[in-house]
Amino acid sequence: MAAPAVLAEQLSKTFLVAEKDPGFAGTLRHFVRRRYRRIEAVRRVSFAIAPGEVVGFLGPNGAGKTTTLKMLTGLIQPTAGRARVLERDPYRREAALLRNLTLVMGNKQQLIWDLPVLDSLRVNAAVYEIPWAEAERRTAELAAMLEVEEVLRQPVRKLSLGQRMKAELLASLLHRPRVLFLDEPTLGLDVNAQLAVRRFLKAYRERYGATLLLTSHYMADIEALAERVIVIHEGRLLYDGWLRGLVERYAPFKEVRLELTAPVPAGAFERYGRVEEVQGSRVRLLVDKGALTGVVADLLGRFEVRDLTVDEPPLEEVIGRIFAEGAV
Numbered sequence: 001m002a003a004p005a006v007l008a009e010q011l012s013k014t015f016l017v018a019e020k021d022p023g024f025a026g027t028l029r030h031f032v033r034r035r036y037r038r039i040e041a042v043r044r045v046s047f048a049i050a051p052g053e054v055v056g057f058l059g060p061n062g063a064g065k066t067t068t069l070k071m072l073t074g075l076i077q078p079t080a081g082r083a084r085v086l087e088r089d090p091y092r093r094e095a096a097l098l099r100n101l102t103l104v105m106g107n108k109q110q111l112i113w114d115l116p117v118l119d120s121l122r123v124n125a126a127v128y129e130i131p132w133a134e135a136e137r138r139t140a141e142l143a144a145m146l147e148v149e150e151v152l153r154q155p156v157r158k159l160s161l162g163q164r165m166k167a168e169l170l171a172s173l174l175h176r177p178r179v180l181f182l183d184e185p186t187l188g189l190d191v192n193a194q195l196a197v198r199r200f201l202k203a204y205r206e207r208y209g210a211t212l213l214l215t216s217h218y219m220a221d222i223e224a225l226a227e228r229v230i231v232i233h234e235g236r237l238l239y240d241g242w243l244r245g246l247v248e249r250y251a252p253f254k255e256v257r258l259e260l261t262a263p264v265p266a267g268a269f270e271r272y273g274r275v276e277e278v279q280g281s282r283v284r285l286l287v288d289k290g291a292l293t294g295v296v297a298d299l300l301g302r303f304e305v306r307d308l309t310v311d312e313p314p315l316e317e318v319i320g321r322i323f324a325e326g327a328v
């Protein structure tokens with residue numbers, strides 16, 4: 001088997017945060033005798049990602065995702081354990097590795113605000129020692145894939161959020177990295193821009209056989225791009241496996257959608273499970289898997305049903321429940 005593109009072995013990070021009581025006395029005490037609190041942001045997390053794999057990295061706020069990504073890209077040093085990317089220690093920040101990885105953070109920007117995108121690209125080309133003719137060729141190719149050709153000469157501050165994120169991606173990929181770490185790459189984007197970014201990442205991965213580890217609050221991103229997910233909660237690994245497996249194993253309910261011949265008050269459905277939505281004659285329920293057959297038979301017998309479908313519940317619902325309960 002080929003060596004993993006990304007490897008975490010018992011990876012851990014503890015932050016020491018100085019604590020200060022409020023007020024002047026607290027400030028004085030803080031100078032004389034500092035108190036520290038330990039935050040175990042990542043605790044003995046292990047996983048391996050094969051070259052070309054796309055993995056969704058999930059966890060509620062504060063779970064330790066960004067901290068893990070920072071360790072894997074060499075921005076911070078692990079307190080314990082080992083990180084390897086393309087068999088190298090990212091914290092050593094060797095040029096041979098840096099040329100092959102990128103970290104895209106949806107809430108940070110690298111493009112220079114007042115200059116045209118092209119100028120920032122020139123800077124990146126120089127940093128990565130890409131001859132400008134080659135950089136121009138790559139820019140044209142990536143800009144076409146991202147459909148942002150027309151904005152490259154505009155100052156970054158004039159771009160819409162969606163255009164800016166696409167330009168950020170272009171800049172982050174100019175050196176054609178083989179391993180991409182993406183932290184909320186679609187954060188705040190409208191639905192069309194989200195879709196475009198997703199499509200682009202898929203195309204980039206197919207064209208260059210890249211490996212992707214990505215976090216997103218939008219489950220549509222994860223569903224569209226990743227078959228495998230790694231879930232962390234309070235710094236610990238909770239699940240590593242197929243996305244569908246997560247749903248099958250941890251969603252004890254199915255989604256039942258009904259279309260009735262006439263509207264019925266929501267209260268009539270409460271006995272069957274959780275009523276998610278009632279809109280006129282359309283009803284959406286979450287029904288316990290064990291009770292499903294009985295519930296469906298009852299619904300069909302009791303109401304005038306035009307259409308009834310049973311599906312897996314939306315991923316958002318399942319993940320939300322797992323995070324809320326820390327239940328994997």
Ligand SMILES: Nc1ncnc2c1ncn2[C@@H]1O[C@H](COP(=O)(O)OP(=O)(O)OP(=O)(O)O)[C@@H](O)[C@H]1O
Nearest residue numbers: 015017039041059060061062063064065066067068
């Ligand atoms: N530099 C730091 N110093 C102290 N504590 C930190 C630091 N960076 C992160 N933390 C803490 O570590 C924990 C994990 O944070 P992290 O940003 O990795 O979570 P996350 O899963 O990325 O969350 P989010 O989705 O909200 O970004 C949190 O409790 C956070 O407050």
